[in-house]
Amino acid sequence: MSLDRRVERCKIAGFLALVLATTAGACATDVPGVGPGGNLDASTSDAPKIAADVAGTDTASPVDVLAGQDLNSVADLPPQDSGPVDTGVFDAGPVDTGPADTGPLDVGAVDAGPADAGANDPCVQKANLFNATQVKALQCTTQFQCFHPASSQMLCPCQIYYSDATLDWQNLTDVEAEAKPLKCSLQCGATCGDMATEVGVCTTGKCETITPTCKQLDAFASAALAEGKKCTADADCSFQASNSLGCGCGTFTSIKAIGPGKPLFKYMLMLVNAYKNLKCTSDVSCACPKLTGSKCVQGLCQDLQ
Numbered sequence: 623m624s625l626d627r628r629v630e631r632c633k634i635a636g637f638l639a640l641v642l643a644t645t646a647g648a649c650a651t652d653v654p655g656v657g658p659g660g661n662l663d664a665s666t667s668d669a670p671k672i673a674a675d676v677a678g679t680d681t682a683s684p685v686d687v688l689a690g691q692d693l694n695s696v697a698d699l700p701p702q703d704s705g706p707v708d709t710g711v712f713d714a715g716p717v718d719t720g721p722a723d724t725g726p727l728d729v730g731a732v733d734a735g736p737a738d739a740g741a742n743d744p745c746v747q748k749a750n751l752f753n754a755t756q757v758k759a760l761q762c763t764t765q766f767q768c769f770h771p772a773s774s775q776m777l778c779p780c781q782i783y784y785s786d787a788t789l790d791w792q793n794l795t796d797v798e799a800e801a802k803p804l805k806c807s808l809q810c811g812a813t814c815g816d817m818a819t820e821v822g823v824c825t826t827g828k829c830e831t832i833t834p835t836c837k838q839l840d841a842f843a844s845a846a847l848a849e850g851k852k853c854t855a856d857a858d859c860s861f862q863a864s865n866s867l868g869c870g871c872g873t874f875t876s877i878k879a880i881g882p883g884k885p886l887f888k889y890m891l892m893l894v895n896a897y898k899n900l901k902c903t904s905d906v907s908c909a910c911p912k913l914t915g916s917k918c919v920q921g922l923c924q925d926l927q
Contacts (some may be wrong), residue, residue, distance in 0.1 A: 730909035745806035752776040752797045759789040760829045766846055768822030768829035769889045777801055780814035782831040783822025783892075818899040820894055843867045843893050850880030851923040852889075859916035859923035863890070867897045868904020871902050874916030874923045 752775075762768055762785040770789050773781040776798055815831065821842070822829050834842070843866065852874040853859050861877035864870055880886040915926040 625636065640834060643667070676845070700755055710790055733810070744896060745801065745804050748801040748804070748806070749776050752794065752801075755790055756784075756796065757792050759784045759794065761785055761788045761827060762824040762829050763787070763827070765824045765842070766849060766886050766889045768824050769892045770822075771817055773798065774814075775808065775810055777806060777808055778810035781817050782815075783820070785824075785829050786888070816899075819896050821896050834900075836897070836900060837898050839893055839900070839902060840867060840904070843890065843897075846873065846880075846886060846890055847873070847891065850875040850886050850913065851878055852879055853918035853922060853923050854921070856916075856918045859918050862913075865903060867894060868909070869908035871908060871910035874913065874925050876923055 629811045646839060647883075668701045759772070767785045768783045769783045770784045770791070772784050772789065772791065772794055774782040815833070820831050820833050821839070822831055823834075823842075824830075847863070847865065850863065851859075853873075858876040858878050859874045861875050861881050862872045862873050863880060865873040878884075880890065911927050913925050916923050917926060918924075
């Protein structure tokens with residue numbers, strides 16, 4: 623065989639060997655989508671495309687960017703509160719559980735008058751103190767207490783009768799003495815009454831100063847004398863007094879009740895003074911019996927003849 627012939631045969635044998643080797647490798651390693659040697663086969667496997675689509679790196683396939691979005695509904699935009707911020711202090715006080723006031727609304731006029739500046743006036747202060755003392759001094763429980771004369775108003779000349787039981791004489795005069803240096807200008811009111819013809823009477827728990835009639839004076843004196851005859855023992859009935867305002871006849875009374883200096887004695891002097899100044903006369907018989915003494919009988923002094 624010639625040299626050229628032998629070279630031709632070697633080339634054919636080498637080609638067949640290469641074909642057999644390639645076919646054998648394909649049978650042993652070929653899988654779907656993967657070619658010989660592990661190369662990706664885009665025509666037989668979709669996994670690379672799926673992965674690219676999921677990761678967002680696939681720019682070839684269109685992406686549905688409207689999926690899951692509501693394009694028809696209108697956005698819910700409620701109106702915003704643009705009012706001022708409440709910065710007031712929080713009320714931490716107790717809850718008012720009292721009944722609600724259902725009364726009518728007070729629509730009266732507002733007092734727009736000038737402020738009362740008299741509260742700090744020394745004269746006004748003294749006058750208020752005098753008036754407060756006076757209110758107490760006029761309180762009475764019996765007719766026979768209203769015989770003590772004193773000023774009707776601070777620094778005024780008029781007088782009225784106060785209750786001897788409740789009058790704080792020293793306090794009343796002290797207030798007036800303290801007010802004099804202040805030279806207070808006060809209104810003393812009406813013209814003063816005549817204390818010479820006036821007496822004090824207890825009316826509804828308060829002393830009042832009146833100008834009595836002669837009959838009233840007789841009745842007042844009779845009641846006072848009956849009060850003065852109250853006794854607990856014969857020894858009490860040792861004070862002799864007039865049995866009436868019009869006559870000088872004597873009668874025995876209790877020295878403990880109507881003796882000199884006693885309130886009832888002072889009350890009788892007030893009555894006698896008014897009786898004389900009113901020029902009263904009596905229709906009582908003035909034939910005076912002669913008395914020998916007195917005894918306490920059933921709690922009253924009884925004259926003995």
